[in-house]
Amino acid sequence: MELTGFLAFLAAVLPLAYGAPAPAANSLHPEILAAMKRDLGLDAGQATARVARELLAVDVIEQLRSSTGDSFAGAWISEDGATINVGVTDEALAAEVTAAGATPAIMANSLSKLQEAKLALDNLNTSQAKTLSTSSGIAAYYVDVVANKLVLEALSGSTAHAEALAAQVGLVASEFEVLTVAEMPTTLATVRGGDAYLINRAARCSVGFSVTTGFVSAGHCGTAGSAATTTAGASLGTFSGSVFPGSADMSYIRAVTGTTLSGQINGYGAANLPVSGSTASGVGASICRSGSTTGIHCGTVGALGATVNYAEGSVTGLTRTSVCDEPGDLGGSFYSGSQAQSVTSGGSGDYSSRGTI
Structure with a gap:
C-alpha cells in the first residue's frame, strides 16, 4: 500500500475513532x-x-x-x-x-520522469529478488525534489552497483546521485498512539493510531495471527493483517473485547496529543513522531515515496524524514500538527547521531 493509500485508509477510520476535525x-x-x-x-x-x-x-x-x-x-x-x-x-x-x-x-527533470525511474527500480526488486537485496549494499532510493534527481543510498563498496542500476532504468549522470551510507537500515522491534506493546510477549513496537476496532502499527512488527499484549502481559488483540516487505510497512491489530481505544497520541510527560485529520504534508514540512522508547521528537520531511531495502526485503511508498528514533519507537505515530501522517517504519543511525527514518 503506497502512502496515498495508507492516508486514504486513515481518512476513512480516523474520524470514527477521533471525532470531528478540530x-x-x-x-x-x-x-x-x-x-x-x-x-x-x-x-x-x-x-x-x-x-x-x-x-x-x-x-x-x-x-x-x-x-x-x-x-x-x-x-x-x-x-x-x-x-x-x-x-x-x-x-x-x-x-x-x-x-x-x-x-x-x-528544473531539468520532470517529477514524472524521476518517479518512473524509481518505479522501474521497484520492479527490479519485485522481479529479481536479489538485485536490490541487502547483500547488494543498496540501502534505499528516493526522488529528491530539491536536487531534482533520483538518489540512491549505498554502502561504500556498492556505489558502482548503484550507478549501474541507475543506468539500467534509463538515467544519465545528471539525473541521479549516489550517496554513501555507513550501514543498512534495520527494523529493530516495539490503546493510544505511541504506546508500547509486545508481539508474542517478546519484541516491542509502538502503537500508530487507534481505529474503530483496534489499532494500526508497522507491518514488520508482526504477521497475521501474532499476539499483541501490553508490556505487563495483558492481551490487546491479534494481528489481523500485515504488509511488509512490499508496498507498505503497515499492520492492523484487531483489539480484544474490552480494550479502550483512545483517539489520541501519548504525549510522554504531558497530556495526550490530539488527532483531527490526515492531510498529507509536503517535502520540507515539519513532522513529529511519538514512540515508546524516546517519546516525542520532531524534524522535517525530506522525500516522499521513498523505497527502503531492509534485510527482509524492499518497502515502497515510505516518507524520508530527519526525525531520530530508537528500537521500540517503530510502529509509532507520525503526525504533522494534529494531522496523522503514517507510522514509523525504520531507519539508520539513532537518537544520539540524528539518523534518518
Whole structure:
C-alpha cells in the first residue's frame, strides 16, 4: 500500500475513532509545541504559523501539480517553512507558479520522469529478488525534489552497483546521485498512539493510531495471527493483517473485547496529543513522531515515496524524514500538527547521531 493509500485508509477510520476535525493549525498541543521548539528551534507563535502555512501549501501544490501537467517537477517547503517552492521544466510556467503564491524553480527533470525511474527500480526488486537485496549494499532510493534527481543510498563498496542500476532504468549522470551510507537500515522491534506493546510477549513496537476496532502499527512488527499484549502481559488483540516487505510497512491489530481505544497520541510527560485529520504534508514540512522508547521528537520531511531495502526485503511508498528514533519507537505515530501522517517504519543511525527514518 503506497502512502496515498495508507492516508486514504486513515481518512476513512480516523474520524470514527477521533471525532470531528478540530482547527488543528490554531490549537497545537503544548507538548507538540515543546517538541517543535526543542527540535526545530521554533517558539509557540512560529510553530503555530508554520503548521498553518503547511496546511495551506497542500492546496497550492496540488493546484499547480494539476495545472502544470507533465512540466511539474515537484514541490517543497523551504527550511524555515515560509516559502512554497514549485519546480517546473517549462520556464513559461513560472508566472503561473508565482500567481498561485509559490516560488518557481526551473528544473531539468520532470517529477514524472524521476518517479518512473524509481518505479522501474521497484520492479527490479519485485522481479529479481536479489538485485536490490541487502547483500547488494543498496540501502534505499528516493526522488529528491530539491536536487531534482533520483538518489540512491549505498554502502561504500556498492556505489558502482548503484550507478549501474541507475543506468539500467534509463538515467544519465545528471539525473541521479549516489550517496554513501555507513550501514543498512534495520527494523529493530516495539490503546493510544505511541504506546508500547509486545508481539508474542517478546519484541516491542509502538502503537500508530487507534481505529474503530483496534489499532494500526508497522507491518514488520508482526504477521497475521501474532499476539499483541501490553508490556505487563495483558492481551490487546491479534494481528489481523500485515504488509511488509512490499508496498507498505503497515499492520492492523484487531483489539480484544474490552480494550479502550483512545483517539489520541501519548504525549510522554504531558497530556495526550490530539488527532483531527490526515492531510498529507509536503517535502520540507515539519513532522513529529511519538514512540515508546524516546517519546516525542520532531524534524522535517525530506522525500516522499521513498523505497527502503531492509534485510527482509524492499518497502515502497515510505516518507524520508530527519526525525531520530530508537528500537521500540517503530510502529509509532507520525503526525504533522494534529494531522496523522503514517507510522514509523525504520531507519539508520539513532537518537544520539540524528539518523534518518
